Amino acid sequence: MKAKKHIGLALFLILLISIIYILLTAKPLNKEYSLTPVWKISTANPVIKESSKAQSYFHLGQTLGYFDEDGNISLYKTFPSKVSISDSYFATYNSEAKNTDFFKADGTKAGTIEANGFPYFCDSLVYVFLPGGCSFSKCDDTGKVLWTFEGTFPITAFVAKEKYTAVGLSNGSIKVLNNENGSTEIDFAPGGSDYPIILGIDISEDGQYIASISGHKQQRFVLSHREENQQKIIYHRFFEHDSPYRTIVHFSKDGKRVFYNFYKGLGIYNLDTKEEKTLDLKDKLLNIEETDDLTVLIGKEKNTYTVSIIDNTDTLEGSFSFTADSAFIHAADNNIYLGKDNSISKLSISRE
Numbered sequence: 001m002k003a004k005k006h007i008g009l010a011l012f013l014i015l016l017i018s019i020i021y022i023l024l025t026a027k028p029l030n031k032e033y034s035l036t037p038v039w040k041i042s043t044a045n046p047v048i049k050e051s052s053k054a055q056s057y058f059h060l061g062q063t064l065g066y067f068d069e070d071g072n073i074s075l076y077k078t079f080p081s082k083v084s085i086s087d088s089y090f091a092t093y094n095s096e097a098k099n100t101d102f103f104k105a106d107g108t109k110a111g112t113i114e115a116n117g118f119p120y121f122c123d124s125l126v127y128v129f130l131p132g133g134c135s136f137s138k139c140d141d142t143g144k145v146l147w148t149f150e151g152t153f154p155i156t157a158f159v160a161k162e163k164y165t166a167v168g169l170s171n172g173s174i175k176v177l178n179n180e181n182g183s184t185e186i187d188f189a190p191g192g193s194d195y196p197i198i199l200g201i202d203i204s205e206d207g208q209y210i211a212s213i214s215g216h217k218q219q220r221f222v223l224s225h226r227e228e229n230q231q232k233i234i235y236h237r238f239f240e241h242d243s244p245y246r247t248i249v250h251f252s253k254d255g256k257r258v259f260y261n262f263y264k265g266l267g268i269y270n271l272d273t274k275e276e277k278t279l280d281l282k283d284k285l286l287n288i289e290e291t292d293d294l295t296v297l298i299g300k301e302k303n304t305y306t307v308s309i310i311d312n313t314d315t316l317e318g319s320f321s322f323t324a325d326s327a328f329i330h331a332a333d334n335n336i337y338l339g340k341d342n343s344i345s346k347l348s349i350s351r352e
Contacts, residue, residue: 033294033309033317035336038346039071043339046073055105057085058339061326064090066105067344069332075107086121093119102126102143111142122160125179129155138165138182147182149175157201157212157246166203172196172214176203188231190214190222192238200247204255209271211249211258216242221249221260221267235269237276250288252295257314259295261285266297268314277314289331291349296336298329307338309349 043063051074055066064083065076079092089110091102098116103109113119115137117130126139134151136158149167157168164185165177172193176186185207189196193215200213210231211223219242224231241263250259260267266281283299283306290296294317295310305327308319322340330337336347 033311033349033351035347035349038335038348040343040345041067041071041073042343043073043076044342046076048073048076050074055087056330056332056337057087057090057105058328058344059083059085059326060328060339060341063342064092067337069335069346071344071346075105082118084119084121086123088124089121089126091119091121100128100143111144113139113143114145115139115148120158125160125162127160127165136167138179149177149182157198159202161203161205161207163205164203164207166201166210168198168201168212168214170197172198174198174201174210174212176207176210185229186210186226186231188224190220190224190233190236192220192222192236193218199243199245200249200260202249202251202258204251206255209251209255209258211251211260211269213243213247213249213260213262216244219243219262221262221269223258223269235274235276237267239263245284248285248288253290259288268310270314279310279314279316281308287329289329289336291331291334291336293334294331294349296329296331298327300327305340307336 049072051068051072053068057066063078064085065073067073081094083092089102091100093100097118100113100119113128115128117128120127127136129136133154137145137148139145153169153171155167156170159166163179168174173189175184178185190212194217196215198214202211208226213221220236220238223235224233239262243263247261256272258269266279269276283301285299287298293312297308299306303323304321306319306321309317311317324340328339334349338345
C-alpha cells in the first residue's frame with residue numbers, strides 16, 4: 001500500500017514539475033498575418049472619376065489605366081498592340097514605333113519621344129530602346145534625347161534608378177551609366193560560366209552594389225561592391241540547374257537585402273549579416289513589391305499565378321494562388337493591390 005502511495009506521489013511530482021517547466025519555458029506563438037478584403041472594382045467599362053490622390057497604374061490584357069487607394073479609376077484605355085506604363089507616364093505603340101507620343105497619368109500629353117524605338121518608363125524616368133536591341137537613349141520629361149548608349153551586343157537585362165542606369169549584355173558584361181550625362185562609370189563582367197550572358201540585374205540606390213544572375217552551364221548569382229571605379233565580388237553562388245529565362249534580381253528598399261530568382265528557388269542575401277536564405281519557389285517570378293514591413297511576390301506557372309508574402313526575417317508567411325489570363329500586384333503601406341483579368345482588389349494586411 002505504501003509502495004502505491006509512493007508511486008502516486010512520484011507521478012504527481014513529475015506532472016507538477018512538467019507543468020511548471022512548460023509554463024516557465026513556453027513562448028508565445030508568432031502572430032499570424034491575415035489579408036482582409038477592402039474593396040473590389042471592375043475594369044470592364046468602369047466609371048471614371050477624377051482623384052487628387054496618388055495614382056497607381058494597371059495593365060491587364062489590352063487595357064490600361066490608373067486608380068487610387070480608394071478604388072477610383074481616373075483613366076481607362078484599351079490599346080491594340082503594345083504599351084509601356086509607370087505611375088508617371090504611359091505610351092502605346094506598335095512594332096514600328098517612331099516619334100511616339102507619351103502621356104501623364106491624368107491623360108494629358110507629356111511629350112513626344114524623338115528617337116525611333118520602343119519607349120520604356122521606370123517611375124518618372126523615360127527611355128527608348130533603339131532598333132537592333134543593342135542601344136538605348138535616355139530622354140527628358142518631354143521626350144528630348146539627353147544621351148545615348150550605343151552597344152554592339154544585345155541588351156539582355158536593364159534596370160534604372162534615380163542616379164544610375166545599369167545594363168547587362170549578351171556577352172556577359174555589365175555597364176553602369178551615370179544618369180546625368182550617360183558616361184560609363186563601371187564596366188564589369190561577373191564571369192564564371194561557360195556561356196556568359198546577363199539574365200537579371202539590379203543596382204543599389206547609391207550605386208555601390210551590383211547584383212546579377214548570369215551564364216549558362218555554371219549559372220551563378222554574383223554580388224559585387226564598388227571600390228573606386230572597379231567592382232569587387234563579395235559573394236557568389238553557383239546553381240545546380242540553369243534557368244534559360246530572364247530573371248528578377250531586386251534590392252530591398254532599405255538596401256539591406258537582395259532577392260534573386262533562380263530555377264525553382266528564391267535566394268535572399270542579407271548584406272548586414274552576410275547570410276543567405278533559400279526558399280522554394282516553383283513559379284517563374286514576375287515582380288517583387290514591398291509594403292511597410294513585408295515583401296510580396298507574384299509568380300506564374302502556365303495560367304496559375306501565386307502571390308507569396310515574406311516577412312523581414314525572410315520567413316515565408318503564406319501564399320495563395322489563382323487562375324487568370326493576366327494579373328499584377330502593387331503594394332503600398334500595409335496594403336496589396338491585386339489585379340486579375342478585369343478586376344482590381346485592395347487587401348489590407350494585419351497581424352493578429
